[in-house]
Amino acid sequence: MSSDQAPKKELAAVKGTHDILPGEVEIWQKVETTATRLFESYGYRELRAPIIEHTELFEKGTGRTTDVVTKEMYTFVDKGGRSITLRPEYTPSVARAIVEHRLDLLGTPMRYYYIGPMFHYDKPQKGRYRQFHQIDVEVFAEKDPAVDAEIIEMADTLLRVLGVAETEILVNSVGCKACRPGYSRALRAQAEKVRGGLCEDCRRKIDINPLRIFDCKVELCRALAKEFPQIMEFLCSECRDHFAEVRKYLGLAGIPHRVEPNLVRGLDYYTKTAFEVINRGGGQQNAVLGGGRYDDMMKDFGGPDICGIGFACGVERLIAMLSFKPEPRKFVYVVHAGDAAKAKAVELARLFRVGGVETLVEFAGRGFKSQFGRADKLGASWVLIIGEDELAKGEFLLKDMATGTQTSGSPRVLLAALQGRVG
RNA sequence: GUGGGUGUAGCUCAACCGGUUAGAGCAUCGGACUGUGGAUCCGAAGGUUGGGGGUUCGAGUCUCCUCACCCACCCCA
Missing domain, CATH: 3.30.930.10 (Bira Bifunctional Protein; Domain 2)
Structure with missing residues (x-):
């Protein structure tokens, strides 16, 4: 139901x-x-x-x-x-x-x-x-x-x-x-004298736990409580x-x-x-x-x-209470096109991750342009490009998204360059 | 547990006194643009108006109930 x-x-x-x-x-x-x-x-x-x-x-x-x-x-x-x-x-x-x-x-x-x-x-x-x-x-x-x-x-x-x-x-x-019992007694005695001025809750507290009268937010109660004996004296x-x-x-x-x-x-x-x-x-x-x-x-x-x-x-x-803004993450977004490139993307991503570099591979089958758009929107620091040309050469392109510069190199060379720059 | 306030698209908000098919911006997806991001333009998708009943020819709008969130009491970190 x-x-x-x-x-x-x-x-x-x-x-x-x-x-x-x-x-x-x-x-x-x-x-x-x-x-x-x-x-x-x-x-x-x-x-x-x-x-x-x-x-x-x-x-x-x-x-x-x-x-x-x-x-x-x-x-x-x-x-x-x-x-x-x-x-x-x-x-x-x-x-x-x-x-x-x-x-x-x-x-x-x-x-x-x-x-x-x-x-x-x-x-x-x-x-x-x-x-x-x-x-x-x-x-x-x-x-x-x-x-x-x-x-x-x-x-x-x-x-x-x-x-x-x-x-x-x-x-x-x-x-x-x-x-504390002595203090409670003194407090209770004092509170009883002004019972009529206290709120309903506080009147109840007199018997249960007079110390809690100090917690009250009612103006008059607070004023009256100021005159109460203080625990330090007891x-x-x-x-x-x-x-x-x-x-x-x-x-x-x-x-x-x-x-x-x-x-x-x-x-x-x-x-x-x-x-x-x-x-x-x-x-x-x-x-x-x-x-x-x-x-x-x-x-x-x-x-x-x-x-x-x-x-x-x-x-x-x-x-x-915190105004802390987390540091943006530094990571590599892998752009790839075609089945062979996809397999290579998975392989190189594994290599990078083992090397301590955060690496994201997506498999939505987008075009190159769209993949770069993704990388930008997600805030990738670098894009690793794996296409037919790169596969043929065995050397891949690494693009720095902030500066736009691209460097070509073997996976190990690129990884070494990245390792010096990730936090 | 007791009061008060607010609920419209993923988000922020429109919609006259109750009146036709509930709109916009942002975000999303697609296209212009078949290997290179931020921009621009075009398009698509997205809703049982929190849910349920009532009043009415007609309800996002009025009313009742309910749920959720927010605020206060209370309590506490």
Whole structure:
């Protein structure tokens, strides 16, 4: 019946998902290779986890009370009766892999990165898609604040190397199990006093998670929140020292940042350091990167007591800020006419490719003129000409499309000339 | 999940107050031009006006439903 009503529906991409076509995919490749090289230079290694996990992993890891878990997961029952979820975030998968493979006993640094798709069942809008992509970085078993600064430095460097401007790094500490309850109580008490002035959502937040009142965009709420106690005054000495050290190392690294006492994270597991990179010029979905420390997550969901810290960067949001124009490719277009020339075209193209030269052969059977037109339109740097004369001589013409000059020579001579000129 | 906006050719857009066969530019393909690109000229192809119902003698136009996209709330990277 759906096919009667909307015959084209099955031929369209699923709502909130997108094809990344040639022309745009080069930007993705640039971002991916840049991030990969950068992270590897810090000693981080790629850890690839499956796209699907047991639903329970996110319920325990991300948190049963979070919006992500309660209403935004792609969850289904597989044929074996298991509840399976398309990962909404990556951190729980890495934690799971560590426990499953006892990576903590290997003695190797537990510094991992990954770039791949995540899934949220949300209503799509700008900067928010059902399948989106994240660059994810995680460090485990490093409780030293210097590592907090290290990954913030990596995040900042990634953005700078990619040429992203107009961003700002916000940092905060959200405390720990020892000190945050006290702060929550103080916050709740203060919020209760001004309950009548708060919006409906914020009144609900008073009981659930008063810290999230700081996220509200309603003018009056923001004004009232300014008078609320600040977490810095409530941090225990350990958290206070930790935060001071993070800032010290950020300062030594020359990383500009702003302490934002109202910065809170959406996921339950964060402790101590929380940070975010926002796009100043961006619209509503202006958080391009966010993360923090989660020292209790592993233990809380039944694993070993290993602390962690990490961040996730939204690739779509990152790319939206890029003005990067990919370099035009340098390649050879082979013009050929006749069966013998076609066979020779295939042979020489193979030779060129082995020699590291990108070479395109088409078989549409066009005339010479039309083939040159194709080569021009596709942006070929050179045209290799294979016709009867060339076949007879065993020497072929190579035309430089920019200058129009043609040189004749054996395939190996021509290849050698090209090899010096391809990037 | 809740609101608002927009859907016409591959792309960007026309089409009066509801009125004949829904047009143009770009792109595509072909020809002028049978071994040499960008230009020019000529031609062709391309559409169930997102889909479905309703009103009407007549709907791209009005109306309802639906789908998709965009924007905001919400959430978050």
